[in-house]
Amino acid sequence: MTAGLPHVVIVGAGFGGLEAARGLAGAPVRITVVDRRNHYLFQPLLYQVATAALSPADIAYPIRSILRRQQNADVVLAEVVGVDPARRVVTLRDGSTLSYDILVVASGARHAYFGHEAWESRAPGLKSLEDALEIRRRILLAFEEADRETSPDRRRSLLTFAIVGGGPTGVELAGAIAEIADHVLVDDFRHIDPREARVILIEAGPRILPSYAPASSQNASDELRKLRVEVWLGHPVTSIDDTGLVAGGRRLEAATILWAAGVAASGVGSFLGAPLDRHGRVPVQPDLTVPGHPEIFVIGDLSVFTHQGGHPLPGVSPVAMQQGRYVARAIRDRLAGRLAPPFHYVDKGTMAVVGRSAAIAEVMGVKLKGLPAWLAWCGLHIFYLIGFRNRFIVMFEWAWAYVSYQRGARLITGNLETPRKG
Amino acid sequence: MTAGLPHVVIVGAGFGGLEAARGLAGAPVRITVVDRRNHYLFQPLLYQVATAALSPADIAYPIRSILRRQQNADVVLAEVVGVDPARRVVTLRDGSTLSYDILVVASGARHAYFGHEAWESRAPGLKSLEDALEIRRRILLAFEEADRETSPDRRRSLLTFAIVGGGPTGVELAGAIAEIADHVLVDDFRHIDPREARVILIEAGPRILPSYAPASSQNASDELRKLRVEVWLGHPVTSIDDTGLVAGGRRLEAATILWAAGVAASGVGSFLGAPLDRHGRVPVQPDLTVPGHPEIFVIGDLSVFTHQGGHPLPGVSPVAMQQGRYVARAIRDRLAGRLAPPFHYVDKGTMAVVGRSAAIAEVMGVKLKGLPAWLAWCGLHIFYLIGFRNRFIVMFEWAWAYVSYQRGARLITGNLETPRKG
Numbered sequence: 002m003t004a005g006l007p008h009v010v011i012v013g014a015g016f017g018g019l020e021a022a023r024g025l026a027g028a029p030v031r032i033t034v035v036d037r038r039n040h041y042l043f044q045p046l047l048y049q050v051a052t053a054a055l056s057p058a059d060i061a062y063p064i065r066s067i068l069r070r071q072q073n074a075d076v077v078l079a080e081v082v083g084v085d086p087a088r089r090v091v092t093l094r095d096g097s098t099l100s101y102d103i104l105v106v107a108s109g110a111r112h113a114y115f116g117h118e119a120w121e122s123r124a125p126g127l128k129s130l131e132d133a134l135e136i137r138r139r140i141l142l143a144f145e146e147a148d149r150e151t152s153p154d155r156r157r158s159l160l161t162f163a164i165v166g167g168g169p170t171g172v173e174l175a176g177a178i179a180e181i182a183d184h185v186l187v188d189d190f191r192h193i194d195p196r197e198a199r200v201i202l203i204e205a206g207p208r209i210l211p212s213y214a215p216a217s218s219q220n221a222s223d224e225l226r227k228l229r230v231e232v233w234l235g236h237p238v239t240s241i242d243d244t245g246l247v248a249g250g251r252r253l254e255a256a257t258i259l260w261a262a263g264v265a266a267s268g269v270g271s272f273l274g275a276p277l278d279r280h281g282r283v284p285v286q287p288d289l290t291v292p293g294h295p296e297i298f299v300i301g302d303l304s305v306f307t308h309q310g311g312h313p314l315p316g317v318s319p320v321a322m323q324q325g326r327y328v329a330r331a332i333r334d335r336l337a338g339r340l341a342p343p344f345h346y347v348d349k350g351t352m353a354v355v356g357r358s359a360a361i362a363e364v365m366g367v368k369l370k371g372l373p374a375w376l377a378w379c380g381l382h383i384f385y386l387i388g389f390r391n392r393f394i395v396m397f398e399w400a401w402a403y404v405s406y407q408r409g410a411r412l413i414t415g416n417l418e419t420p421r422k423g
Numbered sequence: 424m425t426a427g428l429p430h431v432v433i434v435g436a437g438f439g440g441l442e443a444a445r446g447l448a449g450a451p452v453r454i455t456v457v458d459r460r461n462h463y464l465f466q467p468l469l470y471q472v473a474t475a476a477l478s479p480a481d482i483a484y485p486i487r488s489i490l491r492r493q494q495n496a497d498v499v500l501a502e503v504v505g506v507d508p509a510r511r512v513v514t515l516r517d518g519s520t521l522s523y524d525i526l527v528v529a530s531g532a533r534h535a536y537f538g539h540e541a542w543e544s545r546a547p548g549l550k551s552l553e554d555a556l557e558i559r560r561r562i563l564l565a566f567e568e569a570d571r572e573t574s575p576d577r578r579r580s581l582l583t584f585a586i587v588g589g590g591p592t593g594v595e596l597a598g599a600i601a602e603i604a605d606h607v608l609v610d611d612f613r614h615i616d617p618r619e620a621r622v623i624l625i626e627a628g629p630r631i632l633p634s635y636a637p638a639s640s641q642n643a644s645d646e647l648r649k650l651r652v653e654v655w656l657g658h659p660v661t662s663i664d665d666t667g668l669v670a671g672g673r674r675l676e677a678a679t680i681l682w683a684a685g686v687a688a689s690g691v692g693s694f695l696g697a698p699l700d701r702h703g704r705v706p707v708q709p710d711l712t713v714p715g716h717p718e719i720f721v722i723g724d725l726s727v728f729t730h731q732g733g734h735p736l737p738g739v740s741p742v743a744m745q746q747g748r749y750v751a752r753a754i755r756d757r758l759a760g761r762l763a764p765p766f767h768y769v770d771k772g773t774m775a776v777v778g779r780s781a782a783i784a785e786v787m788g789v790k791l792k793g794l795p796a797w798l799a800w801c802g803l804h805i806f807y808l809i810g811f812r813n814r815f816i817v818m819f820e821w822a823w824a825y826v827s828y829q830r831g832a833r834l835i836t837g838n839l840e841t842p843r844k845g
Contacts, residue, residue: 039563039835056478058832065611066833075613078567078835097571130834141461145500149519189487191497390823394816401812410480411488412552413461413500 006031006073009332010091010101012081012269014041014064017301017321017328018107022074023067024329029336032074033099035091039063039078042130043386045318046395048170050133052177053141053185053411054402057130059394062387081108084272086294103296105328106269106283110302110316113265113280120241124260127170136259140178141413143257144198148190154254160198161255163246165238166262167204167211169353172221174259175202176356179228184357185411200230201255203248205237205262210353210361212315217361220370224355238262264316266303273297278305287343288331289324298331300324306344314346318385323347352378357403428453428495431754432513432523434503434691436463436486439723439743439750440529444496445489446751451758454496455521457513461485461500464552465808467740468817470592472555474599475563475607475833476824479552481816484809503530506694508716525718527750528691528705532724532738535687535702542663546680549592558681562600563835565679566620570612576676582620583677585668587660588684589626589633591775594643596681597624598778601650606779607833622652623677625670627659627684632775632783634737639783642792646777660684686738688725695719700727709765710753711746720753722746728766736768740807745769774800779825 007030011018014036022034040061049055068074077099083092084104091099112126125135140162147159164175182198189195202209202225208218209225209232222232236249245254266281275283275291282305283291289306291297301321307313314320323346331341350364352374360374369377379399386392429452433440436458444456462483471477490496499521505514506526513521534548547557562584569581586597604620611617624631624647630640631647631654644654658671667676688703697705697713704727705713711728713719723743729735736742745768753763772786774796782796791799801821808814 039567039833056480056832058478058834061834063611063833065608069610077571078564079571142500145461149499149501186487188491189485390827393819397815397819410478411461411485412480412483 007102007336008033008100009103009105010035010099011105011107012036012091013106013108013267013301013303014038014067014076015044015107015109015301015321016318017325018105019064019067020322020325021105021107021298021300021328022325023071024326025073025332026071028073028329028333030073030103030332032071033077033101034064034068034074035077035079035081035093035099036064037078037080038129039065040130041067041387043382043391044128045382046386047127047130047133048173048177050130050410051127051136051140051174052181053137054177055395055398056410057134059391059398060386061130062391067387081269081272084269086274086291086297089296101296103298103332105298105300106273106303107299107301107321107325108267108269108303110264110266110280110282112260113263114260115263115265117241120260123241123243124165124246124258126260127174128264136174137410138413139257140181141411144182144186144190144193144195145413146256148192156193157197158244158254159256160193160195161245161253161257162198162200163253163255163258164200164202165246165248165258165260167202167206167209167232167234168261169210171202171204171259171261172209172225172353172355174261175200175230176225176228176354176359179225179230180356183229200228201233201253202230203233203236203238203246205235207234209234213351213353213361213363214368217363217368217370220361220368221353221355224359224361224370227359228356264302270299270303273299275299280305288341289328289344298328300328306346308346317351319349320346352381354378429524429758430455430522431525431527432457432521433527433529434458434513435528435530435689435723435725436460436489436498437466437529437531437723437743438740439531439747440527441486441489442744442747443527443529443720443722443750444747445493446748447495447754448493450495450751450755452495452525452754454493455499455523456486456490456496457499457501457503457515457521458486459500459502460551461487462552463489463809465804465813466550467804468808469549469552469555470595470599472552472832473549473558473562473596474603475559476599477817477820478832479556481813481820482808483552484813489809503691503694506691508696508713508719511718523718525720525754527720527722528695528725529721529723529743529747530689530691530725532686532688532702532704534682535685536682537685537687539663542682545663545665546587546668546682548682549596550686558596559832560835561679562603563833566604566608566612566615566617567835568678570614578615579619579621580666580676581678582615582617583667583675583679584620584622585675585677585680586622586624587668587670587680587682589624589628589631589654589656590683591632593624593626593681593683594631594647594775594777596683597622597652598647598650598776598781601647601652602778605651622650623655623675624652625655625658625660625668627657629657631656635773635775635783635785636790639785639790639792642783642790643775643777646781646783646792649781650778686724692721692725695721697721702727710763711750711766720750722750728768730768739773741771742768774803776800 079093186195302316352362354360362369362374502516608617724738774784776782784791784796
């Protein structure tokens with residue numbers, strides 16, 4: 002690495018940050034990728050870790066290994082706690098600093114409770130591997146406790162799983178929990194029938210998967226009902242307490258509540274001095290930079306981008322990846338003295354999985370459902386997993402789960418006591 | 424299950440407890456297996472989780488799944504906090520009780536610091552999946568911190584890994600860490616050469632692997648030195664502090680210290696009212712029962728058994744498994760009104776792995792080393808893993824690691840801050 006080259010600091014090694022780093026391979030820049038984690042995480046499969054189908058290592062990969070052969074890239078495991086746009090300096094948790102010529106902020110989002118932060122311990126969300134292992138622990142412990150419970154009311158509560166939020170994560174979690182109860186655990190208990198479990202997907206709006214076409218929402222609801230998932234529409238959650246929740250005025254006793262209802266942008270956005278929207282996201286210009294700071298790009302879930310006259314782009318991985326690739330090209334253009342064209346998102350479609358052989362997909366205007374959508378989903382997700390090993394293991398785990406109805410990662414680790422009181 | 428049948432309570436679902444439970448399949452008894460964990464753990468491969476080669480789910484399996492088809496067996500996830508031998512009652516953490524007709528205690532051992540409990544946070548041991556993930560975190564974080572460290576002294580300390588105790592676990596950990604440094608991480612850092620790492624195996628006695636033949640100890644030392652592991656013999660550790668340790672009067676600055684020097688029996692032994700040896704183990708009679716309590720069997724690492732005129736049996740899995748099978752047969756004999764013959768251990772050999780293509784084995788008096796010993800070790804350990812899925816995944820991970828020099832589970836999870844101060 003030559004000290005005289007422009008220094009590109011990339012904060013966050015998710016879909017967007019990694020694409021930006023890889024797109025700059027061989028370019029005349031020094032790159033430093035800063036992430037709080039040592040691993041890249043394939044978030045679309047995180048719900049499968051939460052539901053004991055996959056292991057953390059199957060969907061995560063060391064950032065250093067991904068960039069090992071890219072000689073112009075360095076990796077720093079650290080948390081960013083400040084940015085000084087005037088001095089062009091990033092401050093890390095240990096007090097050290099990194100000077101940049103170009104800054105790419107791609108630090109993503111976390112789940113948010115919109116003023117109800119006290120709900121977090123009762124209704125954990127799903128963004129990190131730790132979140133996934135905590136959710137896995139709660140789901141599996143609930144069945145264990147129910148098996149030993151003698152009070153019928155308490156047993157019913159232990160076997161009630163409420164998922165708040167009808168977006169893709171909520172739909173995927175609900176479907177996967179119903180499958181565990183009906184197929185994976187069915188012969189394992191002597192005092193309960195896991196099929197007694199109730200799985201309830203609670204959505205405040207009039208339909209689940211609101212970013213999809215209405216017909217796809219209907220298909221997903223139908224598939225969920227086939228899995229015995231109850232779908233409550235138009236039921237905004239107004240309170241969560243030790244024993245359950247209230248949604249749309251309706252009381253539900255549930256020992257396990259999972260939160261899939263909203264995300265807020267990472268705190269790094271607030272360091273930039275730029276205006277934020279109400280979700281904490283940074284509205285960016287047509288070239289994905291911050292107004293007044295052409296040397297600061299913000300991409301992925303932390304940013305909000307709107308095509309002229311259109312809707313803001315959703316916080317999904319294809320947007321982040323295309324933005325990462327765009328930023329790499331824009332930086333190369335600048336170094337060559339060319340003006341970069343504005344960013345343009347190409348929507349190649351969206352998909353969500355409901356369960357075994359059941360998914361919905363919207364690709365190039367075509368709506369798929371059932372087995373064809375599910376196979377397309379499996380293929381696409383394996384394709385995007387990094388590394389041969391991870392692809393192979395995930396393929397094997399899925400094939401194994403499909404034929405055996407077993408789950409490979411049914412472990413309760415960490416705290417043995419349950420934090421639930423209800 | 425018929426309430427009138429004798430109730431066999433088995434505490435601990437390790438090698439011994441599970442063999443006892445499975446050996447009673449179809450017998451006219453009710454069985455309750457109590458364990459603090461929901462999973463059986465294949466402990467001989469735990470060091471591979473600690474060194475990022477395998478995932479927790481690869482070496483752990485739900486106890487319920489193992490016993491799913493055994494209709495006379497029930498599983499309870501709970502911690503035993505008391506035993507009343509007079510009333511024949513076991514008390515669980517939540518205050519509930521289990522009455523037994525026959526009690527089989529197989530709750531194993533944990534690592535012990537023999538009066539130096541303060542060392543535990545600085546020098547963690549390896550007994551559970553949580554221990555393994557913590558050790559993995561510390562090893563990987565040490566390299567990350569070294570890469571960013573500017574002080575040469577501190578960097579040297581961060582790249583020094585001390586393993587206290589030259590038994591099989593210590594040998595396996597030392598060899599695996601040396602391999603990570605030399606092969607897995609070698610191209611991944613820009614500011615350090617991971618091959619600068621020092622791995623030091625510290626043993627108080629005159630040779631490593633003291634329970635093996637002297638020639639095997641020598642072979643293991645030779646193999647370790649080929650991997651650049653330093654072996655300090657005759658160096659008892661007398662202090663461990665924030666920056667390092669003192670062994671045999673010699674000071675060593677080391678950020679990472681791992682404890683493989685000793686185990687103590689699980690606390691359940693103290694509830695039985697029987698005399699314990701200085702490691703907290705229960706000396707058992709020729710039929711593995713507690714003196715004065717023919718209805719209480721104690722097996723595995725929690726017990727100490729001595730053949731007439733011989734040495735006490737070592738705390739290894741073959742002993743626990745043979746004792747578990749013996750207990751099942753002895754209970755069947757009793758139910759049939761027959762007198763059980765005394766337990767007799769058949770030593771089929773021992774083996775320990777040092778590294779890639781390097782192991783030592785003593786089988787039927789024959790001493791193997793190098794590749795033949797290593798292949799025997801791989802085969803045997805895969806054979807004893809429960810379940811087709813786990814066998815397949817472990818085989819794949821090993822083949823993959825062997826050809827690619829990669830590690831599939833190089834994740835730092837949990838606490839992002841390091842608890843080390845040194």
